[in-house]
Amino acid sequence: MTKIKEIKLETERLILRKPSVAEWDFVYNNITKNKDYPRFTTIPMRYTKEMAKTWVKKVRKEFGNESYVFFMTLKETKDPIGNMGFNEIDKNTNTAKIGYITSKEYRRKGYTSEACKALIDFGFKVLKLNRIRIEHVPDNEGSKRIIKKMGFKCIGHERQCIKSGDGKLRDHLSYDMLRNEWNPNKVRLNKKIK
Ligand SMILES: CC(C)(COP(=O)(O)OP(=O)(O)OC[C@H]1O[C@@H](n2cnc3c(N)ncnc32)[C@H](O)[C@@H]1OP(=O)(O)O)[C@@H](O)C(=O)NCCC(=O)NCCS
16 A cells, blocks of 8 residues: 555545644534434544544544545635544555544535545555445435445445444444446536535
8 A cells, every 4th residue: 555644635625634633623523513423423422522632643643554534624714524534444455444524514515425536536546545445324324325426335234233422233334345446437426515
């Protein structure tokens, strides 16, 4: 896998960049305001400021090596609207796993899909990954739609395999894509600008 320490990804409306230490408060507010994350992710329900600070330090330390977690920011205002990245990279198999959370007020405008397309492109073309994987709990309709749109292949349904942030055991639908299957021209972005 190619390693790149300083990188920004640019899309039509977004810049994806490394978070700064001072931006832990965005992470904290984003997580605690989004009431659905404990159902759809493993982030604990009682999320604290300390957890946000630790998380930002961790992703900065790992950036360009064990993981690549970006802030999605608006080009126009520079405001962060969520985070997305390869939050696990297995160097043995050259496989990375995608994760994302978008702030409530910026959802259903096509931003996450736009960022995801750029991230996959970066993963295969620049990092030279061989495989990208992603998963969602079955009733996460937004995430499911993004994953299908990108062209991921469903590889299984694991039952009660994760403990979500609300403490419940939930199923996961797992998907993957190999480098030779990626076709950005087939991904139709449906941008919903207010
Ligand atoms: C899942 C999530 C990232 C979707 O973000 P988003 O910015 O709304 O995604 P997009 O605007 O790119 O929408 C993608 C598609 O999903 C659809 N969609 C989004 N949310 C939806 C919902 N709750 N129900 C049904 N469809 C939904 C959009 O309409 C769009 O469809 P289209 O391509 O046909 O127009 C966001 O809801 C989120 O952060 N959820 C909480 C954290 C989470 O679930 N993370 C993922 C864990 S796997």
